[in-house]
Amino acid sequence: MSAAPWIRASVRAVPPYVPGEQPAAGRRVIKLNTNENPYPPSPAVLDALHDAVDDRVRLYPDPEAVALRTEASRLYDVPVDHIMAGNGSDELLALLLRAVVDPGDRVAFPVPTYSLYETLVAVQGGVADTVPWPGDWSLPPALAARDAKLTFLCNPNSPSGTLVPLEEIDALAARLSGVLVVDEAYVDFAAATALPLVRRRANVVVLRTLSKSYSLAGLRVGLAFGGPALLQGLRTVKDSYNLNRLSQAAATAALGDQMTVRENVARVARTRARLVEALRALGYDVPESHANFVLARTKGVDQAPVAAALAARDILVRHFTSHGLGDALRITIGTDDEIDALLTALRAILPARA
Numbered sequence: 001m002s003a004a005p006w007i008r009a010s011v012r013a014v015p016p017y018v019p020g021e022q023p024a025a026g027r028r029v030i031k032l033n034t035n036e037n038p039y040p041p042s043p044a045v046l047d048a049l050h051d052a053v054d055d056r057v058r059l060y061p062d063p064e065a066v067a068l069r070t071e072a073s074r075l076y077d078v079p080v081d082h083i084m085a086g087n088g089s090d091e092l093l094a095l096l097l098r099a100v101v102d103p104g105d106r107v108a109f110p111v112p113t114y115s116l117y118e119t120l121v122a123v124q125g126g127v128a129d130t131v132p133w134p135g136d137w138s139l140p141p142a143l144a145a146r147d148a149k150l151t152f153l154c155n156p157n158s159p160s161g162t163l164v165p166l167e168e169i170d171a172l173a174a175r176l177s178g179v180l181v182v183d184e185a186y187v188d189f190a191a192a193t194a195l196p197l198v199r200r201r202a203n204v205v206v207l208r209t210l211s212k213s214y215s216l217a218g219l220r221v222g223l224a225f226g227g228p229a230l231l232q233g234l235r236t237v238k239d240s241y242n243l244n245r246l247s248q249a250a251a252t253a254a255l256g257d258q259m260t261v262r263e264n265v266a267r268v269a270r271t272r273a274r275l276v277e278a279l280r281a282l283g284y285d286v287p288e289s290h291a292n293f294v295l296a297r298t299k300g301v302d303q304a305p306v307a308a309a310l311a312a313r314d315i316l317v318r319h320f321t322s323h324g325l326g327d328a329l330r331i332t333i334g335t336d337d338e339i340d341a342l343l344t345a346l347r348a349i350l351p352a353r354a
C-alpha cells in the first residue's frame with residue numbers, strides 16, 4: 001500500500017521497521033525471535049500491578065516517574081536527575097533523535113545492528129552514516145572518525161551478541177564532539193556496563209530496558225542515563241505522560257527484586273553456553289554472546305529455508321536479509337526444553353538440506 005499524499009515525503013520514503021513476528025493469540029509456538037525472557041518477572045511485579053489496579057486509573061500517571069527513577073538511582077548509584085524513564089527504550093531512542101538531530105544531520109552507527117536505528121534516523125530526516133563491523137566484531141575505528149551529530153553503539157550488539165570493552169567506549173566518547181548513545185538493552189546478560197561514563201562525560205547517554213532481563217517487554221519500560229542538561233532536551237520533546245501508571249508501578253517493583261533478575265540471567269547464561277556448543281557442533285559459526293541470544297552463521301549458506309522449516313515446526317527464530325545477514329539466524333535463549341526442541345528440529349532439518 002502506498003502512503004497517503006499528506007504524509008511527509010521523507011516519511012513516505014522510509015521502509016517501515018519490521019518487528020519480529022508476534023504469533024496470533026492461541027497459536028502455540030516456541031518463540032525465539034524477539035529476545036524476550038522465557039522466565040516470568042519477579043512475583044513483586046504482579047503484586048505491584050494488582051495493587052495499582054483501582055480507580056486511580058482515572059488519574060494521569062506521574063509525568064516524571066519519580067518513584068521509578070528513585071529506585072533506579074538507588075540500584076545503579078546514579079543521581080535521580082541523571083535518569084529519565086521512557087515507554088520502552090524504543091521511545092527513548094526516538095526522543096534522542098527528535099531532540100538532537102536536524103534534517104540532514106549525520107547519525108553514525110556500526111552495522112549490522114538494531115535495525116530500528118535506520119528507521120528512526122530516516123523518519124527524522126537525518127542521514128544514516130553506517131560503518132561495517134569488522135569480521136571479529138571489534139569497534140571499527142572509522143566510527144570515531146565520522147564524528148557524527150549522534151552516534152549509536154549497541155552494546156552488547158544485536159544481532160551478534162558481541163561486546164565492546166568499556167575503555168574503548170570511553171575513548172570513543174572522548175573523540176566525539178556529538179552525542180554517544182550506548183544502547184545497553186542486553187547488558188544484564190554481560191559483565192560490563194558503560195554507566196560509569198555517564199557522570200564523567202556530558203556527551204554520553206546509556207539506555208537500558210526492562211524488556212529483556214526483567215521480563216517486562218509487554219509493559220514497555222526503558223531508562224535513559226545521562227547528564228541533566230541533555231535529558232532536559234529529551235523531556236522537552238516527550239509526551240508529558242509517556243509512561244503509564246501500571247508500568248511505573250511494575251518497573252519500580254522489578255528493580256527492587258534483584259534476586260529474581262540474577263537467577264533468570266544465570267539460567268539464561270547456562271542455556272546459552274549449551275546452545276552455543278551444540279550449534280558449533282552442527283557446523284555453525286557462533287561469536288561469543290554476551291546477550292540473551294546468539295548469532296549462528298554458516299558463511300554463504302542462506303538460512304531463510306532453515307528459518308522457514310523451523311517456523312513450519314512452530315519454532316520462530318529471526319532471519320534478517322540486510323547487511324549480509326542472510327546466512328545467519330538469530331536465536332533467543334529460551335528455556336532448556338525450548339532449546340532442546342530447537343536443536344532436535346535443527347538436527348532433523350540440516351542433514352535433509354545437506
Ligand SMILES: Cc1ncc(COP(=O)(O)O)c(C=O)c1O
Nearest residue numbers: 088089090114158185209211222
Ligand atoms: C538493541 C535494542 N535496543 C532497544 C530495544 C527496544 O527495547 P524496548 O522494549 O525497551 O523498547 C531492543 C529490542 O529488541 C533492542 O534489541
